[in-house]
Amino acid sequence: xxxxxxxxxxxxxxxxxxxxxxxxxxxxxxxxxxxxxxxxxxxxxxxxxxxxxxxxxxxxxxxxxxxxxxxxxxxxxxxxxxxxxxxxxxxxxxxxxxxxxxxxxxxxxxxxxxxxxxxxxxxxxxxxxxxxxxxxxxxxxxxxxxxxxxxxxxxxxxxxxxxxxxxxxxxxxxxxxxxxxxxxxxxxxxxxxxxxxxxxxxxxxxxxxxxxxxxxxxxxxxxxxxxxxxxxxxxxxxxxxxxxxxxxxx
Numbered sequence: 001x002x003x004x005x006x007x008x009x010x011x012x013x014x015x016x017x018x019x020x021x022x023x024x025x026x027x028x029x030x031x032x033x034x035x036x037x038x039x040x041x042x043x044x045x046x047x048x049x050x051x052x053x054x055x056x057x058x059x060x061x062x063x064x065x066x067x068x069x070x071x072x073x074x075x076x077x078x079x080x081x082x083x084x085x086x087x088x089x090x091x092x093x094x095x096x097x098x099x100x101x102x103x104x105x106x107x108x109x110x111x112x113x114x115x116x117x118x119x120x121x122x123x124x125x126x127x128x129x130x131x132x133x134x135x136x137x138x139x140x141x142x143x144x145x146x147x148x149x150x151x152x153x154x155x156x157x158x159x160x161x162x163x164x165x166x167x168x169x170x171x172x173x174x175x176x177x178x179x180x181x182x183x184x185x186x187x188x189x190x191x192x193x194x195x196x197x198x199x200x201x202x203x204x205x206x207x208x209x210x211x212x213x214x215x216x217x218x219x220x221x222x223x224x225x226x227x228x229x230x231x232x233x234x235x236x237x238x239x240x241x242x243x244x245x246x247x248x249x250x
Contacts, residue, residue, distance in 0.1 A: 019036070019041070020033035020036065020037065021037055021041065021120045021123075021244060022244065022245075025135060026120075026123035026124070026126070026127050026134065026135075027127060027132055027133075027134045027135035028132075029124075029127050034124055034127055034128060037120050037121070037123075037124045038112075038114065038121065038124050039112055041120065042237075042238065042241035042242045043114060043115040043118040043120055043121050043237075043242060043249070044112055044113070044114040044115070044121065045112065045113060045235060046110055046111070046112050047110075047111060047112075047113055047233065047234070047235045048108035048109065048110060048111070049108055049109040049110075049111045049155070049157070049158060049228070049231035049232065049233045050108045050231065050232045050233075051108060051109065051230050051231055051232075052230045052231075052232070109157065109158065109231060110157055111155050111156060111157035111158060111231075111233060112155070112156045112157055113153065113154070113155055113224060113233065113235040114153065114154045114155075114156065115151070115152075115153060115237060115242070115250060116152040116153060116154045116206060117148035117150065117151055117152045117250065118242065118249040118250055119144070119244065119249045120244065120249060122143065122144055122148075123144065125143075126140040126143060126144060149211070150192070150193065150208040150209055150210060150211065151181060151189070151208070151209040151210075151211060151215070151250055152206055152207065152208045152209075153181065153206075153207050153209070153224050153226075154204050154205060154206045154207070155204070155205045155207075155226065155228060155233050156199065156202065156204045156205075157202055158202060158203060158205065158228060158229070158231055159201060159202055159203070160196075160198065160201065160202065160203040162228075162229045162230060162231060163196065163203045163205060163228055163229050164196065164203070164229070168196065171196075171229065172194040172195075172196070173194075174227070174229075175191070175194045175205065175207065175226060175227070175228055176190070176191040176192075176193075176194050176207070178226065178227035179191050179194075179207050179224075179225065179226035179227070180223075180224075180225050180226075181209045181222060181223070181224050181225075182222070182223045182225070183215055183219035183220075183221065183222050183223070184219065184220070184221070185219075186213050186219070187213060189209040189210060189212065189213060190209070191207045191208055191209055192208060192209070192210050193206075193207075193208035194206065194207050194208070195208075205226075205228055207226060215239065215248075215250060216239075216248065217239055217240060217243070217248055219239060220238075220239055220240070221236050221237065221238060221239060222236070222237045222239060222250075223235070223236045223237075224236075224237065
């Protein structure tokens with residue numbers, strides 16, 4: 001009975017500590033909530049990009065094409081991996097990643113890896129664009145109602161010169177060749193689209209994988225791996241943590 005009393009006393013505190021994506025409509029997210037969703041949630045985590053010995057030290061022009069963050073719903077694209085124009089874009093969530101924290105003292109480059117097509121990330125994109133009006137905006141509702149055709153993973157935090165080295169289309173082809181999304185016991189998925197989104201002096205790299213072999217909770221983990229210029233990025237997503245209101249959100 002004493003143990004039950006202790007548990008009961010802790011319940012209100014536990015409920016108060018629920019994350020914003022579980023406890024609030026997305027249009028009611030504060031700016032702090034928004035940044036947590038896109039930088040520190042089951043769909044977005046900080047990790048390290050490991051540099052090769054031949055990493056370029058200079059900082060030149062990136063050759064990256066600037067695109068808006070939501071030209072088309074995230075994950076809706078029909079072109080090949082070296083697509084460089086037109087309306088078929090991979091969506092991008094708002095990014096306010098600052099790599100100057102404690103982790104910047106560790107080897108490699110701090111980056112944020114995001115599962116861009118997950119509903120909370122797409123909601124964050126609309127909340128960042130429309131603010132509190134996201135709940136009533138026809139454009140936001142249309143965006144969110146469209147089911148992404150791809151799994152889109154983004155990597156934020158790399159300098160543009162490192163990503164493309166002045167050759168945007170060739171860089172996209174190289175990234176597509178050297179990226180996978182894998183689950184144990186399944187053939188790895190390989191990208192059919194890569195896009196660059198300028199973000200200040202850095203670039204968000206968006207990599208789209210086909211849903212030819214859909215991921216399920218039974219897979220437990222999905223490992224993303226990419227070689228982006230001189231930077232190698234790997235991250236394992238825990239699928240059980242990516243369930244929202246009873247649905248696996250990818």
